[in-house]
Amino acid sequence: MKLTGAEIVIKTLIEQGTTDVFGYPGGQVLNLYDALYKESENINHILTAHEQGASHAADGYSRATGKVGVVIATSGPGATNLVTGIATAMLDSIPMVAITGNVPNSLIGKDSFQEIDITGVTLPITKHNFFVSRVEDLADTVREAFRIAKSGRPGPVLIDIPKDVQIATYEYEPQPVVEKIPLDLARQEEIDEAIRLLNEAERPYIYIGGGAAGLGLGKEIEALAERLDGYIGCTFMGLSAVNNDCDRFLGMQGMHGHYASSMAQKEADLIFAIGVRFSDRATGNVKKFATGTKIVQLDPDFAEINKNVQVDVGIVGDVADSFARIAKGVAQKSHPEWKKTVEQLRVDENRYIAEAEQEANAPLTPKQIFDIINARKPAGTVIATDVGQHQMWTAQYVSFDRPRRFVSSGGLGTRGFGLGAAIGAQVATGDCTVLITGDGSFGMNLNELATAVSYNIPVIIVLMNNGVLGMVRQWQTLFFGKRYSNTVLGRQTDFVKLAEAFGARGYRAATPEEFEEAFVKAIADRCPVVIDTLIDSDAFVLPMLPPGGSIDDIIVRK
């Protein structure tokens, strides 16, 4: 059948399994929105308050499900407003397709109204991008964009479509959902070498990252840890890969990681790294990272092997397949010394946390908030965050019970990511969704409260309000002689009234009892809720590795 380019785009999205898109209309996407209107039975569009919010929503949608998130924006400023969202997805390898309109081909390159070279702008922050100048190429380009976004190491793909291409007509034939390009299978010699190192290890540490988080390997990783008599640590992005209640799990390591996890990684004689990229936030000073420790690394991306850290065995290809083949070759081990060492690290860690709590001397501490959230959150709750202290406390204290329940900007560290992402994750899963945020981050994109209210998306926003940019302030305290340059916000915003003004509900909590009451009420409300939670502006995220430092420089007390 003959359709317009705009209709072809929407039909192809539906054909590729897209049920929800996020976006914002404008001059050069009028045709796309007209096509969406006609297909509204088959595809749901969520109108956000800002294109940036839409991009984060598409990202959160993808993180929570593994599906390709889709966002639509108009040309010029609409397209540039996607940039932060696309970069966020790129740094965390999130599959996303961004569709932008552009001025007609005849006006391209003439500095026309709302014209921007968005493929040029997004070149370094997309896995690939397309400028589609002919309607004949449109359907296949959309399909190829999906294939690229979800194959190998996933990532965002942008498609820029001039208005005349949206108007032109061409034949459309539905096609099946594109398959991912299959990853190579590892060579047996590499697998054997990995098995040998794992079997020889006396102090094994399984280290999981974002590349493992979506593979559903949680149970298998736990079983391997049991068999190896080893422990599991993770990167920030790997947090929800295994059930956090598993007694082999030490939690996140790195700059703000758990003491026991970071120390165990340092003490280990073998690190079995699965889907990690050895980011600077995870390794600290890379010259002092894991010196003398054997490293076996599995990754779908060949460019991650030996990029930041030299490994002993680097296995590129299908991670799930390599993992299963390696796990099969590992014998039942017993390392009582290693167990003793790690259990002692855990005792030390608990002591540090208890001491810090005692010294806190505040009516409501971050840890109390997270204890209540852990106790009260329904199974399968999605936890989204913004960026800063609240994010690190979330990573340290929240217990995740299944994969894809942690939605947070790791690589790019995007303040303002959370609310859009939480909306996307809630739309995708329908599950209880809690956004942990701070007053700094929340202030950046709180306009998306309007979106949550319009569609009654029941996101519970726990606003950890300390009146300052806490993480920056923490660095100023430690490294800049307490010169608090521009981190004391001094806002007079009443967040309860603000929530109500948007049509959401607002509660305030200054004590554990008040917070618990508000949180329980918020879960029952099934509508957008802001809980303005008052915490001390001098609370620290600990432990901390100072920037450029190594695990030897770990700071465990204020």
Add this chain to the structure above:
Amino acid sequence: MEQKKQFVIAVYVDNQAGVLTRVTGMFTRRGFNIDALTVGETESPAYSRITITLSGDRYAREQLINQLRKLYSVKKVEVLDDDCIKRGLMLIKVKNTAQTRSDVLAAVDVYRAKVIDYTTDAMSIEITGDPSKIDAFIKLMMPFGIIEMCRTGIVALERGNNTLFN
């Protein structure tokens, strides 16, 4: 510390607008410093061939290859053998004076270069060859007075029946 070495990388890319920007943009982004780059047509209209000359250690070389291979528009990447056939082209304009004329022409003859433009005060010379030959020719011309020169990066092929695809 491993020594820096010059090596030549041949890259097959889609013959489409913007592909060169994708490749060079990646170099900038990842902090690679390229000595020279040429791009042109190949035996197939669907592909262009980029020849990159780069100095660096093994780490730099591996990183460059890995990052190139990740680009969607890049179809094939190969480090060429040290003994591959390498050719560059240079056009060089030197002063033409009664005192220097015969020396310049003698050099052109020995280097199998070619005079392609000749006026009473200047000669334009074309020379192709291995980069070291061109370097030597420039050195030779210096005392005669180089007015202007323009030099390509190198193009390179493997010897014998070898190609990027076998």
